[in-house]
């Protein structure tokens with residue numbers, strides 16, 4: 109798709125600019141801040157813009173806030189993308205199987221989906237991390253556990269309509285195996301509306317990861333924005349910037365994902381409109 | 384009302400398998416957690432090795448997983464959600480004690496987000512594409528990107544620490560001896576920030592839904608017809624567009640209740656509100672799995688009940704729904 | 712007389728529509744010999760496509776039997792059913808809808824070759840080119856996507872796909888109805904040629920008595936889920952007996968009732 113179409117609205121441009129910065133932060137984090145971001149870099153509670161070696165100051169223990177921000181971007185983006193990918197993969201497979209198989213299989217899978225949507229997702233994530241113990245992988249699984257239901261429902265609805273199309277009948281006529289029909293003929297064609305949802309899922313995953321870290325359930329060996337915000341709470345009166353700065357990074361990142369996602373969906377829609 | 388009653392019955396029956404799946408899932412999580420119910424009980428009440436063995440046997444914990452699941456279901460049927468390790472009390476009574484605070488918080492946040500969000504959505508949607516529409520849309524997207532717990536901290540810094548207008552935390556002033564109206568006022572003052580932080584994301588959601596819904600309705604034939612007949616814009620906005628765009632939002636009220644319950648965990652932790660969410664965080668901190676699972680079960684029931692109520696409200700608002708449901 | 716290629720007896724199917732249950736097929740029976748073309752005609756909604764879909768096992772019949780090459784077709788399941796599909800193919804009315812929108816022509820033709828192991832993997836590109844050539848298309852079309860070729864080319868690809876597994880019967884459900892007149896004549900000529908060369912039998916479903924007259928040996932007229940008239944194509948078209956048949960012929964004014972037809 110052409111870049112002009114992608115960058116049609118100022119909102120989309122802003123979104124891609126933010127995402128670009130985020131990716132740069134992720135790539136440059138180990139170059140610019142090779143030291144462990146959890147190690148002490150200077151005097152504690154240094155305010156921002158005082159010392160140009162530590163532009164955003166230091167936290168309660170003297171850790172470099174800017175370094176934390178850069179390395180935190182890695183965690184946020186990694187968890188967000190991994191959780192979204194897992195949710196979309198699991199959700200679209202389950203939705204496809206339910207929609208294609210129909211009958212009892214469909215009924216059972218949809219009741220399971222209902223059940224997952226009935227339990228507050230964040231409580232579910234909390235419970236899993238608390239039972240299994242926090243690590244990056246567990247956090248990803250915990251977030252996906254509540255996020256796969258949306259893609260599953262959309263994929264199923266899509267599959268239900270595609271299932272009746274002639275090209276599926278034609279695949280049966282040439283003797284294609286039902287599993288191949290489901291995953292080679294139907295699933296790829298059911299995917300676009302599910303993918304249109306992916307920016308929302310990535311954004312929600314980033315926010316959930318931040319909330320888990322904020323409650324102390326993130327991977328303890330990694331810097332996370334949520335963890336930094338929680339750290340700052342202890343000195344909220346004297347050094348509010350410690351909580352405010354990573355929060356701004358979080359808001360910008362999520363906003364960037366939303367805006368870029370809307371841009372992509374819209375440009376895809378106009379392309380289809382032109383075709 | 385007969386129709387609403389039939390709908391209620393259908394939905395109740397439909398929610399049984401869902402609840403059963405939740406229960407089995409909870410059971411699996413409980414089994415996966417280190418320690419069992421006896422460990423939990425003994426940790427809170429105390430007891431020696433012999434007693435532990437005896438308890439295991441009498442509670443059937445040495446039996447096969449299927450029997451244990453059956454026993455678990457049986458206990459749940461008797462409203463026995465197990466024993467909290469950390470609090471040395473039955474889970475259900477702890478949960479019920481905290482539930483009203485969460486309901487108050489959620490109710491207020493829902494009301495705030497729904498009414499303000501809808502109103503702003505109508506403002507934005509009554510002139511699609513206008514400057515105020517674009518501003519509100521981008522603004523709502525920005526709000527949508529704000530994590531509630533961070534907003535809570537920022538609001539606290541501004542209104543409690545800097546301006547000292549509102550209390551820092553808690554549900555009400557401790558040992559203030561306030562009663563009646565002054566107590567209500569006190570609680571309300573305490574809830575301003577939590578309710579705002581919890582509701583803001585949903586405010587953005589309702590705003591965007593309302594706006595999108597109205598944009599849709601504007602393009603429909605009957606709206607065009609009304610405009611062609613020369614009916615005033617303001618009248619069309621209220622009589623046709625807003626009314627038709629509102630119904631999907633009502634469904635959303637039920638759908639977002641689960642998410643809001645989840646959101647209240649962090650908000651209650653930030654403001655030290657003794658509700659279900661904070662209880663969940665405490666349970667995690669104390670590795671109190673039975674309590675955590677109890678909270679999950681009660682939340683699931685709560686979500687089911689809220690969705691039922693919303694469905695009934697929807698059926699009464701939209702006569703078409705109940706009719707087709709009854710035929711199906 | 713040996714058993715026909717396809718024998719259909721007492722086929723019945725009910726659908727429910729708007730809460731009402733009605734018979735889409737009510738005791739349909741006919742047979743097709745090897746290398747023969749039977750045309751199935753009838754007004755819209757008379758149940759022609761339902762017959763086709765039941766034969767291809769896309770829809771299950773309520774009652775009746777279908778014997779194909781001596782096998783009880785309606786009793787087949789799983790791998791046995793998939794195996795028999797090699798010999799029983801179908802061409803749909805709208806080739807655009809009948810092809811996966813993401814597929815290329817090559818993939819569409821490769822699928823049946825691969826699934827039924829018609830030729831070795833290494834031979835498949837050659838087989839695809841041969842199939843394309845057989846239906847009068849150039850091999851360079853293979854790389855194109857479905858939406859990048861014309862309607863007539865698409866229907867040729869559909870026929871090539873049906874031919875890939877060397878079937879003995881092809882069901883053509885309004886396969887030429889959507890094409891313009893010249894392309895239609897071309898495709899009909901191609902079908903006749905294939906029948907001569909490979910002895911393929913057709914169940915040719917159509918509204919178009921002109922096309923039917925050009926290709927069919929026998930004709931069966933359907934109305935309201937029943938077969939109301941059956942016979943040699945030219946005879947039935949020249950002098951229909953049933954009311955439906957008369958109406959169909961009357962509704963086709965350009966049908967040249969030439970001396971040649973009568974004689």
Ligand SMILES: Nc1ncnc2c1ncn2[C@@H]1O[C@H](COP(=O)(O)OP(=O)(O)OP(=O)(O)O)[C@@H](O)[C@H]1O
Nearest residue numbers: 726727728735753754755756757758759760761762
């Ligand atoms: N899946 C279905 N569910 C309900 N009714 C159906 C279904 N398929 C077909 N019918 C009905 O069965 C009857 C026969 O349909 P069929 O498609 O076989 O007719 P047809 O002869 O092919 O018509 P046409 O010439 O318009 O293609 C019609 O009344 C149709 O509406």
Ligand SMILES: [Mg+2]
Nearest residue numbers: 759760761884
């Ligand atoms: Mg038809």
